Amino acid sequence: MVKIAILGLGVVGGGVADIIADNCKLIEAQVGQPVELKYILDIRDFTGHPLEKLVVRDIDTILADDEVSIVIEAMGGAHPAYDFSLKALQAGKNVVTSNKLVVAEFGAELLEVAKEKGVRYLFEASVGGGIPIIRPMLESLAGNDICEVCGILNGTTNYILTRMKRGGITFDAALKEAQDAGYAERDPSADVDGIDSCRKICILAGLAFGILPAPETVSAKGIRSVTLRDLADAEAAGCSLKLVGRACSSDEGKTISVAPCFVKGTNPLAGIEDVYNGILVRGNALGDVMFYGMGAGKLPTASAVVSDIIDIARGGSMTAHWTAAPEGSFTDGEDAVSEYCIRLPRKLDQAAIKEADGEYTYIVEVAGSMLAKNYPDVIAAYKMI
Amino acid sequence: MVKIAILGLGVVGGGVADIIADNCKLIEAQVGQPVELKYILDIRDFTGHPLEKLVVRDIDTILADDEVSIVIEAMGGAHPAYDFSLKALQAGKNVVTSNKLVVAEFGAELLEVAKEKGVRYLFEASVGGGIPIIRPMLESLAGNDICEVCGILNGTTNYILTRMKRGGITFDAALKEAQDAGYAERDPSADVDGIDSCRKICILAGLAFGILPAPETVSAKGIRSVTLRDLADAEAAGCSLKLVGRACSSDEGKTISVAPCFVKGTNPLAGIEDVYNGILVRGNALGDVMFYGMGAGKLPTASAVVSDIIDIARGGSMTAHWTAAPEGSFTDGEDAVSEYCIRLPRKLDQAAIKEADGEYTYIVEVAGSMLAKNYPDVIAAYKMI
Numbered sequence: 001m002v003k004i005a006i007l008g009l010g011v012v013g014g015g016v017a018d019i020i021a022d023n024c025k026l027i028e029a030q031v032g033q034p035v036e037l038k039y040i041l042d043i044r045d046f047t048g049h050p051l052e053k054l055v056v057r058d059i060d061t062i063l064a065d066d067e068v069s070i071v072i073e074a075m076g077g078a079h080p081a082y083d084f085s086l087k088a089l090q091a092g093k094n095v096v097t098s099n100k101l102v103v104a105e106f107g108a109e110l111l112e113v114a115k116e117k118g119v120r121y122l123f124e125a126s127v128g129g130g131i132p133i134i135r136p137m138l139e140s141l142a143g144n145d146i147c148e149v150c151g152i153l154n155g156t157t158n159y160i161l162t163r164m165k166r167g168g169i170t171f172d173a174a175l176k177e178a179q180d181a182g183y184a185e186r187d188p189s190a191d192v193d194g195i196d197s198c199r200k201i202c203i204l205a206g207l208a209f210g211i212l213p214a215p216e217t218v219s220a221k222g223i224r225s226v227t228l229r230d231l232a233d234a235e236a237a238g239c240s241l242k243l244v245g246r247a248c249s250s251d252e253g254k255t256i257s258v259a260p261c262f263v264k265g266t267n268p269l270a271g272i273e274d275v276y277n278g279i280l281v282r283g284n285a286l287g288d289v290m291f292y293g294m295g296a297g298k299l300p301t302a303s304a305v306v307s308d309i310i311d312i313a314r315g316g317s318m319t320a321h322w323t324a325a326p327e328g329s330f331t332d333g334e335d336a337v338s339e340y341c342i343r344l345p346r347k348l349d350q351a352a353i354k355e356a357d358g359e360y361t362y363i364v365e366v367a368g369s370m371l372a373k374n375y376p377d378v379i380a381a382y383k384m385i
Numbered sequence: 386m387v388k389i390a391i392l393g394l395g396v397v398g399g400g401v402a403d404i405i406a407d408n409c410k411l412i413e414a415q416v417g418q419p420v421e422l423k424y425i426l427d428i429r430d431f432t433g434h435p436l437e438k439l440v441v442r443d444i445d446t447i448l449a450d451d452e453v454s455i456v457i458e459a460m461g462g463a464h465p466a467y468d469f470s471l472k473a474l475q476a477g478k479n480v481v482t483s484n485k486l487v488v489a490e491f492g493a494e495l496l497e498v499a500k501e502k503g504v505r506y507l508f509e510a511s512v513g514g515g516i517p518i519i520r521p522m523l524e525s526l527a528g529n530d531i532c533e534v535c536g537i538l539n540g541t542t543n544y545i546l547t548r549m550k551r552g553g554i555t556f557d558a559a560l561k562e563a564q565d566a567g568y569a570e571r572d573p574s575a576d577v578d579g580i581d582s583c584r585k586i587c588i589l590a591g592l593a594f595g596i597l598p599a600p601e602t603v604s605a606k607g608i609r610s611v612t613l614r615d616l617a618d619a620e621a622a623g624c625s626l627k628l629v630g631r632a633c634s635s636d637e638g639k640t641i642s643v644a645p646c647f648v649k650g651t652n653p654l655a656g657i658e659d660v661y662n663g664i665l666v667r668g669n670a671l672g673d674v675m676f677y678g679m680g681a682g683k684l685p686t687a688s689a690v691v692s693d694i695i696d697i698a699r700g701g702s703m704t705a706h707w708t709a710a711p712e713g714s715f716t717d718g719e720d721a722v723s724e725y726c727i728r729l730p731r732k733l734d735q736a737a738i739k740e741a742d743g744e745y746t747y748i749v750e751v752a753g754s755m756l757a758k759n760y761p762d763v764i765a766a767y768k769m770i
Contacts, residue, residue, distance in 0.1 A: 019528055019670050030527045101654055124525065130671030132517075132525030139524075139701075140509065140740035141519030142415045143404055143691030240474030268677055273654045285404050285688035286515030289678035293671065317700060381605075 002031065002313040005062040005206050006035035007033070007084055011115070012098045012125070013074035015302025016309075017051060022376050029305070031313040040069055041084075059084050063091040070312055072305060073097040082106045089113045089121060093276035096308040098125035098301050107206065108324040120319055122308035127153065127200045128277050130300025131293040132307070137207045137281065138318050144283030146208040150246040150385070153200040153271050155295040156184045156191040157223050157243045157374040162261075162273045165231050165241075166256035171224060183275055193222035194243065194258040201245030204279070205256055205343040211325035213256055219332045220258035229343070230380050233361045234262045237341050239384060240270040246333055246385070257333030262341050262384045335369035339384040345377055387698040388415065389455040390424035390447040391632050391724060392469055396604040397423070397510070398459035398688025399679070401694075402436060412691070416698040423453055426469075444469050447477040449661050451559045452474025458482040467491045467506075471527050474498045474506060479692040480503045483510035483686050484630040489584035489600050492591065497525055507693035511673055512538065512585045516678040522592045522666065529668030531593040533768070538585040540660035540680040541569045541576040542608050542628045550616050550626075556609060564597070567679075578607035579628065581762055582701070586630030588665070592639055595635050596710035598641055599628055604717045605643035605689040619647045620728050621739040624769060625655040631770070642718030643706045647726050647767045720754035722770040730762055 006013045020027065020037055028034045031178075040046075040054045040064050049055075059080075069206025071088040072093055082102045085095050090113060096162035097103065102110070102121045114121040124134045134354075137146075144385055153156050158221055163174040177191065178184035190196045206212030221292050223243050234241040239262035247256040263270045267289045272278040272378040294300045313320070343354075343361045354361040359379060366374060371381050389405075405412065405422055413419045420516065422600060424447050425431075425439045434440075444465075447453055456473040460466040467487045470480050475498060482488065487495075488508045499506040506676045509519045510542050513536075522531075541563055548559040561567035576582045583605035591597030608628050619626040624647035634640040648655045653675045657663040664679025667673050679685040696703070726738075728746045739746040744764060751759060758767050 015670075023530060023670070024530055026530055027528055041750070050616075105673070130668075131674050132521040135525050136517040136521055139696060140520050140692045143408055143412055143688055145411055226514045268517075268656075271653075283407070283515075283688065285400075285684040285691070287679045287685050289516050289676070290633055291674070291676060293674035297672070299670040302674055303528055303668065304525070306670070307525045308525045310497060311524060 001033055002035045002069060003056055003067045004035065004037040004043065004072060004309060005068050005356060006037065006072045006074055007041045008075035009040050009042045009046070009086065010074060010076065011298045012301050012305065013072065015298040016072055016074065016305050019140045019302050019306045027310060028075055030310050033313070035309060035313055038065070044365060048058040056375045057312070060085065064312055065086055068093060068203070070096060070309055072309070073099055073102070074305070074310045078102060078105065085110055087111060089117055092117050092119055094312045096122045096312070097307055098123070098305055100126040100196070100199040100203060104202040108202065108212050108322060111143055111320055111322065122311065124308050125304035126241060127177055127203050127280055127303045128291065129295045130303045131233055131279065131291045131295065133279050133291050136291065137319065138320060141281060143288065144285045146281060147250060148246070148248045148282040148285050149204045149208045149279065150269070151204070152242050152269055152277050153197045153245045153279070153295065154191055155275035156188070158272065159183050159228065159275045159356060160192070160278070161223060161241060161243065164228065165225070168228060170228065192224055194220035197258045199268060201247055201256060202259055204331070205247035206322040207320055208247060209254060210322050212322045212328055213325045213330050218256050218330070219259065219334060221260065221317055223260050224256060226260055229359070230382070233341060233343060233380070234382070236361065237363060237384070238265045239263055240265070241382065243268060244269070244385065246295055248333060254330045255333035255336060260382060262382045264384060267385065281332065295334065334383060335367065336363065337367045338379050340364055340366055340371065341370065342375055342381045343379045344375060344378060376377070387420045387454060388416055388423040388452045389420065389457060389694060390426065391422065391459055392426045393460035394431070394488055395454065395459060395461065396619050397686050397690065398457065398675045400683040401457055401459065401690050404684065404687050404691045412695060417468045419477070420694065421623060421697055422448070426639045429534035444481050445473065448472055452706070453478060455481060456693055457694070458487070459690070460484070462631045463487060463490065470495055471498060474502055476505060477502050477504055479697045481507045481690055481697070483508070483690055485511040485584040485588060492588065493597050495685050496705055496707065498512060498645040499650045500722060507696065510686045512588050513676065513678065515682045516662060516664065516676045516680065516686045518664050518676050519592065519655050520703065521659050521676065523578045523705060526666060526668055526671065528616055529711055531666060532635060532667050533631070533667040534589045534593045534664065535629060535634045535654070536589070537583045537627050537654055537657050538630045538680065539576055539628060540662055541573070542664070543578070543657065544568050544660045546608060546611065546626060549611070549613060553607045553613060555613065556634070567647055577609055579605035579631055582628060582643045584631055586641060590632035591707040593632060594639060595645055595707050597707045598715050599712045602712070603641050603643065603715070605717060607643065608645050611645055615705045615767065616742070618728060618739055618765070619767070621746065622647055622748060622769070623646055623650045623652070626767065627654060628699055629654070629770065631717060639715045640721060641715040644719055645767060647769045649769060652770065659672035684721035703728070719768060720752065722750065722752045725749055725751055725753065725756065726767050726769055727756070727760055727763050729760060730764060
């Protein structure tokens with residue numbers, strides 16, 4: 001019998017409890033023994049809730065119980081999620097989380113503690129919701145030298161951009177729709193300012209290259225300034241405007257960035273719409289593979305948590321190996337030389353791909369770091385990938 | 386030191402040898418010890434080849450060498466690939482293969498022998514080339530009740546259909562292009578008649594539902610009869626014509642089929658073109674996830690083989706659990722009630738989605754098994770998914 005505790009009975013924690021209840025026979029068949037939920041840590045009142053008897057208020061109750069071998073951190077936020085994860089690992093318990101903030105900020109330390117204690121710290125649900133991505137990167141792509149990982153990592157912003165394009169509505173109107181549909185928070189900053197995507201691309205870069213960049217060192221742009229004209233320019237260039245997190249490695253070094261980009265129609269990320277996520281991994285042997293699915297949501301995310309629980313209960317041993325990236329390991333991917341689609345209030349000596357309202361859109365090859373110098377009157381500029 | 390033997394230094398076997406040589410440091414870091422190629426079994430003459438010294442002619446040399454813990458079967462065909470795989474497992478060696486024919490025909494027996502001998506039989510490369518699909522289905526989707534697995538599983542036919550559509554050329558002309566480009570064999574039957582896709586959907590059904598259907602019991606249609614008019618009808622219906630392998634499970638039972646289908650534009654499989662493959666998995670908790678990439682090719686396929694080698698060398702334990710499906714476990718998915726797009730030489734009492742040259746295309750809801758009875762003059766019929 002494998003006994004687990006869930007920290008936080010919110011959306012993800014509740015989903016994990018549901019899946020363990022609904023799919024218990026299937027899970028027992030996979031694991032070879034039953035998996036039982038023993039505790040839920042939550043400070044709210046669950047009087048009358050079917051799981052009321054499992055609720056405890058003190059993390060020490062869980063830490064002191066030797067029967068509990070797996071702790072699910074589904075609290076969200078940095079504290080006390082990080083602190084409780086650390087304590088659980090130090091107490092010799094495996095920890096599973098969907099908390100990308102904690103993984104991106106403290107993942108190097110927590111993996112190190114897990115290694116010392118001979119337990120595991122797994123976070124399949126931290127990127128891409130239910131999409132299997134962490135484990136495939138560690139296992140299936142293990143024989144590859146990965147040169148790029150790149151994705152649409154945030155469903156809320158992808159929904160907003162899809163609604164703007166299809167409905168011809170502004171960012172503000174599309175954001176309101178996303179909030180009304182429950183896809184965006186009342187304070188949407190983590191999504192629309194690229195903060196969530198930034199945490200996720202840091203985790204993916206850590207898996208791909210073995211060094212985990214600190215999110216605060218990464219240049220992350222969001223989508224607040226995206227206009228309908230920008231979307232029309234993208235279409236004129238045969239592209240889709242998407243918020244993309246991207247990390248690359250070559251002989252020239254490593255780059256990382258989060259920014260709205262013009263994704264070319266030939267790139268499989270271009271067709272990913274609504275709340276879906278897609279993650280493209282480029283390896284030296286396998287070429288491009290892409291993973292696609294619902295990037296968020298109660299059951300998809302909880303499904304990924306449960307896959308980690310099953311992996312631990314089966315006695316698996318796969319683990320991420322990374323260290324905190326030394327300062328300067330990554331440069332800003334937006335600074336590199338690339339094709340950019342730029343819009344100017346004047347004509348250049350080349351054919352514009354679109355002109356309207358006195359504004360002219362061109363495709364130019366330029367170092368991103370030189371954009372403002374070369375085109376001081378630039379109205380909009382998007383890297384083309 | 387992990388020592389391996391490769392049976393057959395063809396495209397895949399050669400690719401495995403290349404990756405092990407090119408990525409040896411990376412692989413050693415992943416495994417914790419070096420992985421060394423000790424033998425190559427091949428009856429051809431390799432005089433002057435850089436790996437000449439490793440070539441042996443007799444499988445018993447490999448079976449008798451206790452240093453060899455992993456045997457890579459990359460011979461193709463049923464015999465002696467099956468026989469050598471069986472002998473290797475019986476000799477207590479782990480076996481890794483890319484041979485979908487052997488996995489689909491003999492996989493239940495070989496997995497059983499592996500289990501008895503305490504070794505592993507892995508076949509990540511048998512479906513989807515380099516796309517991670519076998520391991521994600523076993524691990525990442527483990528907590529899900531999978532209700533459907535469905536995919537574009539053959540790159541050659543997808544290339545032919547893409548060329549027909551884009552180039553406005555016939556099947557025969559597109560097949561010739563595919564042969565000239567090296568994507569199709571001189572005898573293209575295994576690809577264009579759906580035999581290859583059939584083996585792959587059997588393997589995926591085995592993983593999804595725990596019972597492995599015998600390929601010869603599955604109704605498999607190919608793409609030889611697809612016409613440009615069919616492709617135009619698909620477009621008029623907002624669909625893409627694709628060769629799809631599909632296995633479903635519901636309260637009514639399990640179905641399996643391989644057939645050209647009209648894939649609706651909202652289905653993420655619709656946009657998969659050229660030699661790419663895509664596999665869609667639908668689980669009760671996670672919803673839809675799709676895996677996309679090059680479905681064939683030397684290095685992508687070899688990359689999947691190497692991921693299995695690394696998994697074994699690391700001491701992993703994941704394995705498929707399936708038994709041979711009892712007769713009648715699956716019915717023909719093409720027989721079920723579904724939307725069909727049909728073309729007739731006469732008008733029906735509803736609006737046609739396309740009419741030209743005295744032929745009328747309609748969308749109707751009908752049991753596939755009743756199509757010929759209800760529409761005895763049907764010219765073409767494609768299930769819509």
